[in-house]
Amino acid sequence: xxxxxxxxxxxxxIRYLICNILKEKHFSVRSAANYDQAxxxxxxxxxxxxxxxxxxxxxxKDGIDLLKILIKKNNxxxxxxxxxxxxxxxxxxxxxxxxxxxxxxxxxxxTDKLLNYIYRALETANLKEEKDIIENKLFNSFxxxxxxxxxxxxxxxxxxLSNTESRVLISGPTGSGKELVARKIHKNSLRDKKPFVVIxxxxxxxxxxxxxxxxxxxxxGTISFGVLDRANKGTLLIDEVAEIPVETQxxxxxxxxxxxxxxxxxxxxxxxxxRIISSTSRNLTSEVRSGKFREDLFHRLNVVPIELxxxxxxxxxxxxxxxxFKKKVSEINGVQEIDIDTNNSQLFTYNWPGNVRELRNLxxxxxxxxxxxxxxNIDKSIxxxxxxxxxxxxxxxFKDTFTSPLKEARERFEKEYLTIQLKKNHGxxxxxxxxxxxxxxxxxxxxKQLGIKGIN
Numbered sequence: 001x002x003x004x005x006x007x008x009x010x011x012x013x014i015r016y017l018i019c020n021i022l023k024e025k026h027f028s029v030r031s032a033a034n035y036d037q038a039x040x041x042x043x044x045x046x047x048x049x050x051x052x053x054x055x056x057x058x059x060x061k062d063g064i065d066l067l068k069i070l071i072k073k074n075n076x077x078x079x080x081x082x083x084x085x086x087x088x089x090x091x092x093x094x095x096x097x098x099x100x101x102x103x104x105x106x107x108x109x110x111t112d113k114l115l116n117y118i119y120r121a122l123e124t125a126n127l128k129e130e131k132d133i134i135e136n137k138l139f140n141s142f143x144x145x146x147x148x149x150x151x152x153x154x155x156x157x158x159x160x161l162s163n164t165e166s167r168v169l170i171s172g173p174t175g176s177g178k179e180l181v182a183r184k185i186h187k188n189s190l191r192d193k194k195p196f197v198v199i200x201x202x203x204x205x206x207x208x209x210x211x212x213x214x215x216x217x218x219x220x221g222t223i224s225f226g227v228l229d230r231a232n233k234g235t236l237l238i239d240e241v242a243e244i245p246v247e248t249q250x251x252x253x254x255x256x257x258x259x260x261x262x263x264x265x266x267x268x269x270x271x272x273x274x275r276i277i278s279s280t281s282r283n284l285t286s287e288v289r290s291g292k293f294r295e296d297l298f299h300r301l302n303v304v305p306i307e308l309x310x311x312x313x314x315x316x317x318x319x320x321x322x323x324x325f326k327k328k329v330s331e332i333n334g335v336q337e338i339d340i341d342t343n344n345s346q347l348f349t350y351n352w353p354g355n356v357r358e359l360r361n362l363x364x365x366x367x368x369x370x371x372x373x374x375x376x377n378i379d380k381s382i383x384x385x386x387x388x389x390x391x392x393x394x395x396x397x398f399k400d401t402f403t404s405p406l407k408e409a410r411e412r413f414e415k416e417y418l419t420i421q422l423k424k425n426h427g428x429x430x431x432x433x434x435x436x437x438x439x440x441x442x443x444x445x446x447x448k449q450l451g452i453k454g455i456n
Contacts, residue, residue, distance in 0.1 A: 003122055004028040006047035008038040008066060009082070010057050014105065018051060021111050022118075035061045039069065046074055049122055051114075054083035054090060064094060071098045078121035080114070100124070144177065144184065145324045146317030150309040154181060157306055162188040167256075169241075169301045170279040172308025175357030178279040179239065181306060186235040191275060194234035199227045202240035209248045216264040228261055232272045241278040241301065242287050246294065253297045276301065311352040311359060318347050321356065325363040338367050339375040340382070350386045362386075368413050369420050415450045418443075422452070 005027050009015040015031055022029045030047065032038035034057040041047075050070055054063040067079055081094045084105035091102040100121040103114060144155055158181065161168065168185060170178045179198065186196045204212055215226030227236060238244070244252070255261045256276065260269040278301045287293035311318070319342035330337040340363075352358055362385065370378050418432070425431040433440040 002028065003048040004030065004045075005118070006038075006041055006050045007031040008041075008050065008056070008063065009053040010034055010055075011053070014053070014082075017111075018114070021115070025115065034058070035066065038066050042066070042069060042073070046070070046077060048077070048125070049118060050077065050079045051118075052079060052081055054081055054094070055085055064090070064097070067094060067097055067099055076125060078125050080117055080121065082109075082114075143324070144180065145321050146314060147320070148309075148314035148317045150307075150314050151317060154306055154308065157304065158184050158188060161185055161304060163190065165189075165275055167275070167301055167303045168277045168306060169284070169304070170277065170306045170308065171284070172279075172281065173310050173355055174281050175355035176308040176310060177356050178281075178308060179237065181308065182235075182237045182277045182279060185277060186275075189235070189275070191234050195231055196235050196237070197227050197231035198237045198239055200239040201243040204243075206245060209245060210251070211264055213248070213252070214261050214263050215266075217266045219265075223263065226263065228255065228272055228274065229270065231274050233274075235275045235277060238276065238278040240280060240282075242280045242282045242284055242293055246292070249294045249297050253294065253300060256297075256300050311355045312350075315348045318342070318359070321359055322347070322363060325360050326367070329360075329364045329367045333364075333368065335367060336372075338370060338373075338378055340366070341375065341379050344379055344382065346383055346386050365416075369417050411450065414446070415452060418447065418450065419452060 005022050007015055007018050007022070007029060008031070009018070010033055012033070015033065019029045019031050030041055032041050036058075038052075038056075042050075050066075052063040052066050056062050056066075063081060063083070067081065070077055070079055075098055078100040079098070081091070081099045081102045082105055083090070083102075094102055101117045103109060103117065144151060144158075146152075168182070170181050172178055182198075183196060186192060199212060201209070211224065211226065213226050213228055215229055216224045218224070238252075251261070255272070255274075259273060260271045262269060284293055284298055284302070288295045288298050322340055322342050326337050326340065329335075354361070362382065365385070366378060366381055370381050373381070418436075421432050421436055422429075425435065429443060430440055433443045436443075438446070
């Protein structure tokens with residue numbers, strides 16, 4: 001294993017024990033015997049994972065301070081805290097600050113437990129990194145496809161916005177591509193090398209809006225950064241902006257006017273330079289009339305409006321979209337591109353309640369589960385889905401596929417794919433294994449792992 005672990009402990013016996021265990025498991029290992037050495041090692045090079053003892057050699061600095069340093073430098077690095085003297089409060093504090101796990105050094109300490117936490121922490125970090133890479137790849141490589149008048153209008157507006165700092169309000173039904181448009185605006189702007197941060201207002205709990213937006217300062221001096229901090233000098237997309245409570249809308253308005261804010265419990269103004277793009281699937285004009293959305297904020301956000309049409313009103317773009325998604329899905333999943341009849345009449349008469357996202361998910365589903373099928377069978381599968389399954393976005397397997405953690409998405413693909421193949425072969429394990437190119441024993445293990453039982 002090529003992962004590097006930094007072990008920080010002032011007890012030489014514990015430090016030696018942990019380092020030797022890790023080396024036996026083929027980790028690269030660095031160590032530090034005190035606080036100052038640890039700071040030097042962290043500044044020299046960030047590790048893939050850190051194991052930090054809470055009690056170190058200095059009275060004024062401890063492992064919690066090192067945890068804060070690592071989180072500030074890169075909050076994706078998993079940190080496991082260890083101690084033989086810590087209180088429950090310190091343990092909880094370390095977890096709250098971002099540590100992956102806390103382990104006591106006492107009688108219950110075991111190397112097996114430590115290794116288990118290390119493997120799990122690294123796997124979680126790897127999956128997050130893979131997910132971020134895939135999402136980045138998806139959004140930065142996807143294009144606005146189509147030649148319909150409505151899409152051409154959107155493309156022209158994006159082009160005109162390239163050298164401006166104007167605020168933009170993107171409206172359109174769910175799945176129509178609002179985040180993609182926002183990312184294209186950012187990519188074409190002078191801020192393209194700066195952060196692009198998304199906050200989905202619809203997914204937040206009512207009590208967390210302020211903290212997520214503005215961050216929070218705690219009595220011990222630690223800071224929880226909000227999206228305004230993270231988006232500074234870049235672009236902030238407020239997705240489903242209509243979901244933000246009216247009280248919080250007033251605070252956002254002040255940020256737009258003054259370009260500064262205070263964190264929760266903070267005393268100083270934080271000055272920011274942010275371009276705000278907002279999106280909504282609701283009619284904000286109606287929301288303003290009903291008193292659910294502030295009129296002054298609406299006018300501040302709606303400097304340049306962009307409206308995305310539902311897919312059902314621009315069906316002339318469907319053939320180009322299918323060709324494009326076929327190629328993209330093939331590249332992303334490393335599978336063969338499938339052959340689809342882009343003139344299938346059902347593709348044009350179906351209502352597409354999930355819009356472009358639903359079409360994309362349909363192409364992904366067919367690509368994965370119908371690999372090596374004939375064109376006729378693929379077209380029949382599409383017809384069956386559109387006739388009988390309802391909106392493809394509601395499929396338990398493919399809902400939010402592109403934003404799910406990679407491990408979850410892979411498991412859903414495998415479970416659906418193997419279930420279908422088993423049904424096609426009437427539950428015959430040998431035939432299924434031969435068809436998918438897998439050893440029979442390996443297939444048995446995979447079925448057990450995924451919880452797939454007898455197929456009727």
